[in-house]
Structure formats: C-alpha cells, structure tokens
Amino acid sequence: MAQTTVKIYTPTTPIWCPGCGDFGVLASLKKALSDLQIKSKDTVIVGGIGCSGSIHNNLECYGIHSLHGRLLPTAVGVKLANPQLTVIAAGGDGDGYAIGAGHFLHTLKKNPSIIYIVMQNGTYGLTKGQPSPTAQVGYEGNVDLPFDAILTALSIPSTTFIARGFSANQAQLTDLMKKAISHSNSNEGMGFLEVLSPCVTYNDTYKEWREQVYDLSTEKDYNPHNRLLAFTRVSEITNQGKIPTGLVYSGRVKSLEENTLSKEKGPLALQDISLESNLPKYEQILNDFR
Ligand SMILES: Cc1ncc(C[n+]2csc(CCOP(=O)(O)OP(=O)(O)O)c2C)c(N)n1
C-alpha cells in the first residue's frame, strides 16, 4: 500500500524588518480567515518571490513558494484541481506587475475564483531597493510614471472584484480581505486586493501615503457596481494626487471554473486514482505505448 509521509511545519516568525507594512497585511489576513472560520486544512497560500512572498510561512495553512512572477498560474492550478479550497496568491508589486505582468492580465481576464493580494511598496524590497513598476518618478533614478494596477484591472471587462487597502488601516484592510475571500469562495471569480504596504528600509512611504489615501466609502454617491463610473471617479481622484482605497468595483461575470470544469466529474484532486479501481484503464494506457 502506498504510504504518504506528512511533516507538519509550524508557522515561523516573519523575517521582515521591524515596521514593514507586510506585518499589517499578515495581521489582517489572519483576522479575516479566522473571522470567516476558514479552516487551515482548507487554505492554500501561494507566495511569490520577494519579502512579501514569504507571507505563507507565517500562517498555519498549506503553502507553496512559487517562482518569481509565477504565483498566479500556480494558484489557478490548485483552484482548478480542487475548487473547494480557499486559494490565496500573495506577493509583491515587482512580482505581480513586472516579471508576472502577463500572468496578472490574463488571470484577471480569465476570472478564476482565487484571491490575489499584492503588497505594493514601490520597490523591489528583497533585492535592496530597485524601482518597481509602481515606483514614483525620482525614486532611485526612476523616470517612468507609475503603473496603476487598479485602473488596469478596471479596464478588463471580466474582472469581478477590485479593491485597495493600506496596511496602516487595519479595520478597512480586514474588511476588504473578508470581502475578497467571500467573493472568491462563492466561486464568483477573482478577488483582487492591492495593499499599500510600505518598505520602511528602502522606500518609507508611510507619511505621504497617510496623507494621500482617500477612502471611497466616504463618498455617498460612489457606486462600486458601475465599472464606467468607477473608472472615471478613480481616475479623477488619482489625477488629484490622492490614492483611492476601499472597494473599487464588484460585479458578476462567469468564473473560470464555471466556464471550464465539468460538474458531473467533480474536482480533479478528489478523483479515485487507486490502482484497484483503475487497473484496466492503466493497462490500456500501457498497451497504447507498446
Ligand atoms: C527569475 C528571477 N529573477 C529575478 C529574481 C530576483 N528577485 C528576487 S525578489 C525580486 C523582486 C521582489 O520585489 P517585489 O515582488 O516587489 O517584492 P518585495 O520584496 O518588494 O516584497 C527580484 C527581482 C528572482 N528571484 N528570480
């Protein structure tokens, strides 16, 4: 009989610098998972490469440390194999918006029911402070205007949940995490949450971000279910030098699982692949190669 060796790893203490914004993201994520009563055994976190990409080491759950920029296809594979799991991809802005930019766009387009948390700090923290795609002009010689992931996501017609939080605003961030997780766990598609998460060592933006953040929920006329109005209003606020936060958009488009998975067969990961039940099929496969 086949044997599986299981080793349980206990969560480690984060290796982040004291004051790193990623601590706030971790605290909110823990609280959101616990408030929603999502069990460790049903949670998979796929980390990127970068300081932020080690977040899964600090939580009791299944964790995969993916390749740089490849966390989204990995997370989609996990979700398609077993849609009953809570699948969270979590990584940095360099990981998601530079080397992983192609996957970012196409995963938004395909709308799998995973949660994607990007810890945005305007820098490549782990490799000691080179400008990332969200870096401000002037930062370490950067001359490019910053990439805006929220406006990009809004411009893709199949996105179904877009939000931005700030690691220094725990109440708002936890609420957005819960909303993003609930959205994707209802199999309604991807919960995309960008978090402003300052790198205190190479790009300490706490002070300016505290002054710039603008909570969309304070606007009574803001309608997060109207993509066109959301795009217009978020663009206006951004052009005024503010950073819109809160629930930016939520809508309904078929998810990747709805579009691709067979309802009759059930999840791939839960199929019976035992030798006893499948011997004739395996023999047929071997015969085909003879
Ligand atoms: C294929 C590949 N290219 C480059 C690197 C080097 N590298 C490691 S982390 C990183 C950038 C991380 O930046 P970000 O994703 O923003 O994460 P942060 O450290 O800021 O949280 C780079 C370029 C790598 N590990 N693999």
Ligand code: SF4
């Ligand atoms: S280098 Fe920056 S991003 Fe990395 S742990 Fe330190 S403060 Fe956080």
Ligand SMILES: [Mg+2]
């Ligand atoms: Mg970064």
